[in-house]
Structure formats: structure tokens, C-alpha cells
Amino acid sequence: MRRAFGLILLALGVFAVAGAVLLPTYVYPKLAKVPLDQDSTSLLEGTASQVLAVTDNGSGPVSAIRKDAKLTATAHVQANFAAPEMHQDTDYAVWLLAVQVTDDADNTVLSASKRQVCFDRRTGEGYEPRGESDPKCDAKSSFVTELKDKADKDGQKPPETNDYKAQPGLQFKFPFGTEQQDYKVYDDNTGAAVTAKYSGTETVDGIETYKFVQDIPDTKTATKDVPGSLVGSADPTVKADLYYRGVNTLWVEPVTGIEVKQQQQQHQELRSGTGQPTVVFDGTLAFTAETVAKMADQVNANKGRLEFLSSTGPLWLGIGGGVLIIGSIVLLARRRRAEPPVAPRGKQPPRKVLFTAGP
Known part of the structure; x- marks a missing residue:
């Protein structure tokens, strides 16, 4: 026994x-992989001391600089199951991100962007083709949508074109088991992976997070045809370079890699070479309390x-x-301790007979 x-x-x-x-x-x-079925919305709110608004009063687009505007940014992430990478047990996911910034005063759309990326479900890194014979992501699974400066006809929305290209760096989240080190994170405005430096720990909504700061230097992002009046020129239309700089702060829960909180400080200005730059955006946006709470719930669930x-x-x-x-x-x-042997049944040990001498 x-x-x-x-x-x-x-x-x-x-x-x-x-x-x-x-x-x-x-x-x-x-x-430890992000889910394929993704359909979520995050909200950021903040203010801009100066922002460019383009409106149409019926006679064509009108550009104007607004002061001290209260803004709301809506970021919608949705999985694209039409992509060839999106199959059972895949290590790569294809998600589409659409961001729209509006002025709370009259819901004017101040900016809008859209991009799709194929990324590693474990590390969160955007796929970069390096000449593999069997690439992990299709060439058309990652793109940035560009909006042309002018519509083909008055009163119409400018057409969109997809620029198919890799988007390096972390996407949407940090890796599972995030460490206290620097990471390359994709920046939407510059289209490049920029270092996010680890800067300590902070508690956000009851969750201990790692804080990362991404400092993006002054970078030329585009050349546009803009109204001359916008940049101090007497010409009706001039070419101007759009420059961007900013500081993004990310609070990441290390076990899940979820960004519990996010803050974006952005500055954009037009430079035509004919005068002082024209600031077209200077403000700060951050996750709303409701979005932070939603992210915290995801952390607690996983x-x-x-x-x-x-x-x-x-x-x-x-x-x-x-x-x-x-x-x-x-x-x-x-x-077991040894025990004395037991005599077999039916056999008796011999008796001792004592003999005594007679008289």
C-alpha cells in the first residue's frame, strides 16, 4: 500500500x-496574442490654442485659424477579415485605424486620417518586408490613406488614395511582458518608428503602469498647396511645407502591454519661405476618463x-x-523494520525434556 x-x-x-x-x-x-476580432473606439479630449479649420459655406472651401478650441478625437480600430493574413491560428493581424478630430463648438471636422497595418499579434510590431520568399504579410495589407488637396469638382470631397507601405514600430499596444526599456513606436504624423523612452512607473486608475515618453523632433511631413492669405502671401495659392513636432506620453500596463492612458502634445505649422510660419495646430489631447476606465477593465480581465x-x-x-x-x-x-519469522501452521517446535536422576 x-x-x-x-x-x-x-x-x-x-x-x-x-x-x-x-x-x-x-x-x-x-x-498571449491579441484577438483577431477587434472593433473598439477610444476618445481623446483636449484644447488647442490655435487650429486650422477648413469649412465650405457653399461657395468653396474657406480656411480660418481658430483660437482656444475644445477638441474631441475619435479613434476607431476595426479588424479587416478580408485580408489574407486573417485566418485561424495566424500570428499576424490586420487592423484598420481611422482617426477624426472635431471642434466641439460646431462639430467641424478639423482633420481625418486612416491607415491599415499588418502586425505581429505577440510583439505588436508592424511587419517590415525584408525580402523573404514567403512573406508573413501581403504587400497590400499595410497602407496609409492620403487625401488629395483638392477635389476633382467643386462641392465634392477630395479623393482618397492608398499608399501601400510598411509601418515599422509598435502598433496599438506594447508587447506582452513589457520591460523597463526603450521601444520604437510608430508615429502616425511622421510615418516613422520613433523611440519611446522608459521614464518610470505611475499608478493610473489603480493600475501600476510603465511610463514611456516619445519626443518627436521637428519633421517635414508634407508639401501642400494652400491659400496665400494663410501664410501671408498675396498670391491666391502657394506651396508650403507642413512641419510637425510633438511629445506623446504612454502609460502601459506591463503584463498585458495595454496602453491604459495616452496623451499627445502636437504642434504643426506651415512654412512657405515668404514670412513667419503659420501655426495650424498647437494643442494637447488625452484619453477621456471613460476610455481610461475601459482600458483598465481590459487589463483586469486579462x-x-x-x-x-x-x-x-x-x-x-x-x-x-x-x-x-x-x-x-x-x-x-x-x-519496514524486520520482524521475527513465524512458524508454519501445523508444525510445532520440539519440546524440551528435562531428565532428572532417580534415587
């Missing part, structure tokens, strides 16, 4: 130790499971398995 019990403990111990090894090395990599697979589960299984194995060895090594 003791031997059987010892063997059972040994089997359970080996099973637990095997689980401690397999959870972080096999199960965790299989499950953090425990990821920690179990990567750390707490293997730790307790390893400890428990070790204890079981030691206990089984102790039981199997013990021997």
Missing part, C-alpha cells in the same frame, strides 16, 4: 513539474490569466511538484 501511494505521489509530482515547464514555454506563447501562465502558475506547480517528488522518494525508500 505504501509503495502504491508513493508511486502515485511521484506521478503527480512529475506531472506538476512538466506543467511548470510547459505553461511558460508552450502554452503562454500560444495564448492580467491574472497571463500572470498564471507566465509566472505564478509555473512557480506553484514547480514548488508543488518538487514537494510531491521528495515525499514519494521518502515513502519508497523507507523499509
Whole structure:
């Protein structure tokens, strides 16, 4: 009985130790991936000391600089299941991001952008083709939509064109198991991966986060045909370069890689070379309290499971398995103390006969 019990403990111990090894090395990599089915909206609010608004009063577009505007940015992320990468057990996802910034005073759309990217579901990094014979992402799965400066006809919306190109750097989130180090994060305005430097820890909505700061230097992003009056020229239309600089601050929960909070300080100006630059945007936008709470809920729903697979589960299984194995060895090594032999039934030991001398 003791031997059987010892063997059972040994089997359970080996099973637990095997689980401690397999959870972080096999199960965790299989499950630590962003979901394919994505359809979410994030809101950012803030103010701009100066912002360009283009409106149409029926006689054509009119450009004007607005002061001290209250703004709302809506960012909608949606999975594109028509992309060839979007199949069961894929390691890559294709998501479409559309961002629109409006003036709260009259809901005027101040800017709008759209891009689609194929990225790694585990690391969050945008795919960059490097000449592989079997590329992981299709050439047309990543693009940035560009809006032409002018419509083909008056009263129509300027046509859109897709510029198919890679978008390097982290996309939408940080890696699972984010570390206290610098990361390259894709910047929508410059179309480049810019370093986000680790700058410490902060608690956001009850969640401990790593804080990253992305400082984007003055960068030329486009050349546009703009009204001469906008840049101090007497000509009806002039070419001007659009420059951008900004500071993006990201608060990331390290286990899940979710950006719990985000803040964007942006400055854009037009430079025509004929006078002082014209500031067309100078303001700060940040996640609303509702968006922060939604991100925190996502962290709370996933953090425990990821920690179990990567750390707490293997730790307790390893400890428990070790204890079981030691206990089984102790039981199997013990021997019963030797007992005196028992005579076979039916046989009696010979009797001693005492002889005494007679008189």
C-alpha cells in the first residue's frame, strides 16, 4: 500500500513539474496574442490654442485659424477579415485605424486620417518586408490613406488614395511582458518608428503602469498647396511645407502591454519661405476618463490569466511538484523494520525434556 501511494505521489509530482515547464514555454506563447476580432473606439479630449479649420459655406472651401478650441478625437480600430493574413491560428493581424478630430463648438471636422497595418499579434510590431520568399504579410495589407488637396469638382470631397507601405514600430499596444526599456513606436504624423523612452512607473486608475515618453523632433511631413492669405502671401495659392513636432506620453500596463492612458502634445505649422510660419495646430489631447476606465477593465480581465501562465502558475506547480517528488522518494525508500519469522501452521517446535536422576 505504501509503495502504491508513493508511486502515485511521484506521478503527480512529475506531472506538476512538466506543467511548470510547459505553461511558460508552450502554452503562454500560444495564448498571449491579441484577438483577431477587434472593433473598439477610444476618445481623446483636449484644447488647442490655435487650429486650422477648413469649412465650405457653399461657395468653396474657406480656411480660418481658430483660437482656444475644445477638441474631441475619435479613434476607431476595426479588424479587416478580408485580408489574407486573417485566418485561424495566424500570428499576424490586420487592423484598420481611422482617426477624426472635431471642434466641439460646431462639430467641424478639423482633420481625418486612416491607415491599415499588418502586425505581429505577440510583439505588436508592424511587419517590415525584408525580402523573404514567403512573406508573413501581403504587400497590400499595410497602407496609409492620403487625401488629395483638392477635389476633382467643386462641392465634392477630395479623393482618397492608398499608399501601400510598411509601418515599422509598435502598433496599438506594447508587447506582452513589457520591460523597463526603450521601444520604437510608430508615429502616425511622421510615418516613422520613433523611440519611446522608459521614464518610470505611475499608478493610473489603480493600475501600476510603465511610463514611456516619445519626443518627436521637428519633421517635414508634407508639401501642400494652400491659400496665400494663410501664410501671408498675396498670391491666391502657394506651396508650403507642413512641419510637425510633438511629445506623446504612454502609460502601459506591463503584463498585458495595454496602453491604459495616452496623451499627445502636437504642434504643426506651415512654412512657405515668404514670412513667419503659420501655426495650424498647437494643442494637447488625452484619453477621456471613460476610455481610461475601459482600458483598465481590459487589463483586469486579462492580467491574472497571463500572470498564471507566465509566472505564478509555473512557480506553484514547480514548488508543488518538487514537494510531491521528495515525499514519494521518502515513502519508497523507507523499509519496514524486520520482524521475527513465524512458524508454519501445523508444525510445532520440539519440546524440551528435562531428565532428572532417580534415587
